[in-house]
Amino acid sequence: MPTMERSLTIDGLDPDTFRRLESEAHRRGIAVAVLAGNLLRQLVESDAAIHHDLDALAGTWSDDEVIAFECATAQMRQVDTELWR
Numbered sequence: 543m544p545t546m547e548r549s550l551t552i553d554g555l556d557p558d559t560f561r562r563l564e565s566e567a568h569r570r571g572i573a574v575a576v577l578a579g580n581l582l583r584q585l586v587e588s589d590a591a592i593h594h595d596l597d598a599l600a601g602t603w604s605d606d607e608v609i610a611f612e613c614a615t616a617q618m619r620q621v622d623t624e625l626w627r
């Protein structure tokens with residue numbers, strides 16, 4: 543089944559973003575609309591690869607929070623040799 547091309551208007555796009563799109567489209571030798579379509583397609587295709595985990599929290603704790611966590615979980619790192627016999 544043939545696919546129909548669709549149009550999309552983006553309202554309220556700030557001038558700096560549009561300038562960057564124009565510049566990148568010019569660098570690639572394609573139209574701004576083609577570049578925007580390619581970028582949108584990449585975004586929605588990569589959505590399946592997005593992991594919904596705690597990566598966004600990595601590196602956000604203060605030193606005091608790290609110390610408190612390590613103290614609170616220290617006992618969990620102790621090996622119970624009786625369980626491993």
